[in-house]
Amino acid sequence: MMINGIPGGVTAAKGFKAACCAAGIKYTGRTDMAMLFSEAPCAVAGTFTTNVVKAAPVLWDRRIVKEVGKAQAVVVNAGIANAATGATGMAMCAQTAQCASEALGIPADSVLVGSTGVIGPNLPIDRICAGVTQMAASLSDTLSAGTDASRAIMTTDTINKECAVTFELPAANGEGAVTVTLGGMSKGSGMIHPNMCTMLGYVTTDCAIDRALLQKALSEVVTDTFNMVSVDGDTSTNDTLLVMANGLAGNATIAEEGEAYELFKAALTAVCRDLAVKMAGDGEGATHLIEMTVTGADTKEHARMLAKSVIGSSLVKAMVFGKDANCGRVLCALGYAGVDFDPAVIELYLAGEEQTLCFYRDGCVQAFDEDIALALLSEKKVAFTCDMKMGDQTATAWGCDLTYDYVKINGDYRT
Amino acid sequence: MMINGIPGGVTAAKGFKAACCAAGIKYTGRTDMAMLFSEAPCAVAGTFTTNVVKAAPVLWDRRIVKEVGKAQAVVVNAGIANAATGATGMAMCAQTAQCASEALGIPADSVLVGSTGVIGPNLPIDRICAGVTQMAASLSDTLSAGTDASRAIMTTDTINKECAVTFELPAANGEGAVTVTLGGMSKGSGMIHPNMCTMLGYVTTDCAIDRALLQKALSEVVTDTFNMVSVDGDTSTNDTLLVMANGLAGNATIAEEGEAYELFKAALTAVCRDLAVKMAGDGEGATHLIEMTVTGADTKEHARMLAKSVIGSSLVKAMVFGKDANCGRVLCALGYAGVDFDPAVIELYLAGEEQTLCFYRDGCVQAFDEDIALALLSEKKVAFTCDMKMGDQTATAWGCDLTYDYVKINGDYRT
Numbered sequence: 001m002m003i004n005g006i007p008g009g010v011t012a013a014k015g016f017k018a019a020c021c022a023a024g025i026k027y028t029g030r031t032d033m034a035m036l037f038s039e040a041p042c043a044v045a046g047t048f049t050t051n052v053v054k055a056a057p058v059l060w061d062r063r064i065v066k067e068v069g070k071a072q073a074v075v076v077n078a079g080i081a082n083a084a085t086g087a088t089g090m091a092m093c094a095q096t097a098q099c100a101s102e103a104l105g106i107p108a109d110s111v112l113v114g115s116t117g118v119i120g121p122n123l124p125i126d127r128i129c130a131g132v133t134q135m136a137a138s139l140s141d142t143l144s145a146g147t148d149a150s151r152a153i154m155t156t157d158t159i160n161k162e163c164a165v166t167f168e169l170p171a172a173n174g175e176g177a178v179t180v181t182l183g184g185m186s187k188g189s190g191m192i193h194p195n196m197c198t199m200l201g202y203v204t205t206d207c208a209i210d211r212a213l214l215q216k217a218l219s220e221v222v223t224d225t226f227n228m229v230s231v232d233g234d235t236s237t238n239d240t241l242l243v244m245a246n247g248l249a250g251n252a253t254i255a256e257e258g259e260a261y262e263l264f265k266a267a268l269t270a271v272c273r274d275l276a277v278k279m280a281g282d283g284e285g286a287t288h289l290i291e292m293t294v295t296g297a298d299t300k301e302h303a304r305m306l307a308k309s310v311i312g313s314s315l316v317k318a319m320v321f322g323k324d325a326n327c328g329r330v331l332c333a334l335g336y337a338g339v340d341f342d343p344a345v346i347e348l349y350l351a352g353e354e355q356t357l358c359f360y361r362d363g364c365v366q367a368f369d370e371d372i373a374l375a376l377l378s379e380k381k382v383a384f385t386c387d388m389k390m391g392d393q394t395a396t397a398w399g400c401d402l403t404y405d406y407v408k409i410n411g412d413y414r415t
Numbered sequence: 416m417m418i419n420g421i422p423g424g425v426t427a428a429k430g431f432k433a434a435c436c437a438a439g440i441k442y443t444g445r446t447d448m449a450m451l452f453s454e455a456p457c458a459v460a461g462t463f464t465t466n467v468v469k470a471a472p473v474l475w476d477r478r479i480v481k482e483v484g485k486a487q488a489v490v491v492n493a494g495i496a497n498a499a500t501g502a503t504g505m506a507m508c509a510q511t512a513q514c515a516s517e518a519l520g521i522p523a524d525s526v527l528v529g530s531t532g533v534i535g536p537n538l539p540i541d542r543i544c545a546g547v548t549q550m551a552a553s554l555s556d557t558l559s560a561g562t563d564a565s566r567a568i569m570t571t572d573t574i575n576k577e578c579a580v581t582f583e584l585p586a587a588n589g590e591g592a593v594t595v596t597l598g599g600m601s602k603g604s605g606m607i608h609p610n611m612c613t614m615l616g617y618v619t620t621d622c623a624i625d626r627a628l629l630q631k632a633l634s635e636v637v638t639d640t641f642n643m644v645s646v647d648g649d650t651s652t653n654d655t656l657l658v659m660a661n662g663l664a665g666n667a668t669i670a671e672e673g674e675a676y677e678l679f680k681a682a683l684t685a686v687c688r689d690l691a692v693k694m695a696g697d698g699e700g701a702t703h704l705i706e707m708t709v710t711g712a713d714t715k716e717h718a719r720m721l722a723k724s725v726i727g728s729s730l731v732k733a734m735v736f737g738k739d740a741n742c743g744r745v746l747c748a749l750g751y752a753g754v755d756f757d758p759a760v761i762e763l764y765l766a767g768e769e770q771t772l773c774f775y776r777d778g779c780v781q782a783f784d785e786d787i788a789l790a791l792l793s794e795k796k797v798a799f800t801c802d803m804k805m806g807d808q809t810a811t812a813w814g815c816d817l818t819y820d821y822v823k824i825n826g827d828y829r830t
Binding site for chain 2: 050051052053054081083084085086087088118119120121236237314318321326327328329331332334335336337339340341343344360362363364365402403404407408
């Protein structure tokens, strides 16, 4: 299946515009609000935090995704999470949407909202509304507008995260193929964990696709991409991933599973995996991306549990930071994953771009060349693989190392 | 029920002796082996790591607890874990026990062994056996011998951990009451997590108690003590907690549940809780003990899950280190504990010795006095409480803050 990476992000697909502004919510000298707008109403799908404590924007968006099913704009702010804010917080979501509705000439219940930042304080709603009005007047479909939007939603992120791909689908008019584009942006570097995190992700596409299939594709893709990322084991109150499809590509609408649906899913996987890996590598204070691949598991779910257990281990994370080949910790983390296996037959490797080191086999930690290990642990991406010898199921999870800077960033986040 | 704290540890109870030595396993300039010996054979009970990857000494001890049911000595080493060492590792447990058997004149299958340290390397068995011989010749029943033993099994621990209590039980001869003593020692500061950790714990008592009841008491007590402690979320390959009861106190043997059994369990709880809290407060690099108490939960298990979720949160731990009252993180950690509750009714407090601060109520983070919060977060013990308003079940969990030193210690553990 041909999926082509292209430059850009949320404005790569036809009919999507973006804007950002410095609303002065928390930060000074930087943008902190972003707006996305589609020229045509979009089918919308979403996945949200599994945290019992859900922030107001999560409740707002979930209602729109479930009950309205269509949306045309998104307003996001960084700095304050609008979480644990009760009825006041919900009212502020409605006010933000109402303000965007008036500025954009669309229904208020087609406006999605997102917030990320400190839990507890109320949003400065006047500044939020002023920002909405300002952004509505400066929407642009350029790639740089999308990039600027991806920067505006950053909190402790050190790099902005965006990605776009194209693929071909049969045209709606039956005459050959059309190019479909799918792009996205996300933020998140702390409080990132399986089952959605203070991760905000927005994917836009000009693909014409049935709403139920869009939701199905998203739910399936998230399992192997965003939900396989962990930075610190915390699952936030605000995690949101939304996909908006406006149908302007002119493809024959995807209305059932089949070749076109699979191609769309592959494109969505490519974008979500790219954004997820970028988030893992940009974990707060991170100096390494850690990739754990499990092969030969008996079930897919077991493969995922094993891979995520290693990625989530504080001891593995600290070991990678220290470039200390104390690889027994990887074995230990597999052992408490909640999956039964035979420690006497599994094989564990430290896998670099050019060479691979077996450090556990036949029930014993193996002697290895410390220089090679140090070289492998010095790469930006540190990859482990484990063959469970039980079946043919595989999974990969991504995380980052645990560093002094993680502690520093999170020991003093509010100030 | 009268449980009296007394000085001492594993040698406090009648008939128990201890010794230690510097065997040169890994460290220089310090002791690294300990031996416990009882003048009379002991009923023995144990709980072990739930990790699928179990170290050789865990397999050895589990067999003795399950199949032999009696023991008279324990040999422990620090520095090397004898984990992921295959058949060689098992053979070394047997050799160690054989050596102790000859030196002490007791059966080899009444010798328990324990190891803690780096996963992978083989034990230097010659030095281990030399240490066993040396210790067998220097056993002592003084309190300081117990204290020295508790020091010898430390790895990254900064303080040794021991504790002892007494209580009264009816005498075996029917003539009044006798004093029963129960003492213990433990080590553990990293890789500590619910369901047993690289935590080694040894409790000795002169109580006469049926072996099945001893195991029952231990299993119940562990759930609310050692299993409520988390330092870093990792569950080690070596975790072991053993209780040895030699019956020399002269009490009427506890052979059924009832008043005497409850008293014994209360004493065991007191010792295990004391050791568990000491471990939490001595977490690697820790500057604060964190205590999370959940009240008003609908079930005991839910109360435990909620309390442990907060204790395990990297963001809460980093926040306590930074003395930053970003208390929304406690709420967030409750939310992903896997327990359903109503965020609109729960109440969250930061509870000091002299004053208490409500920081969340009625669905909203509350305004609070930052000076009071800073004062509460500056205490050595930082305690949070949450009333779930669902029932009358409670649980407390203990952990520690996440510091630069945790990263430093674990980034470079082997060297």
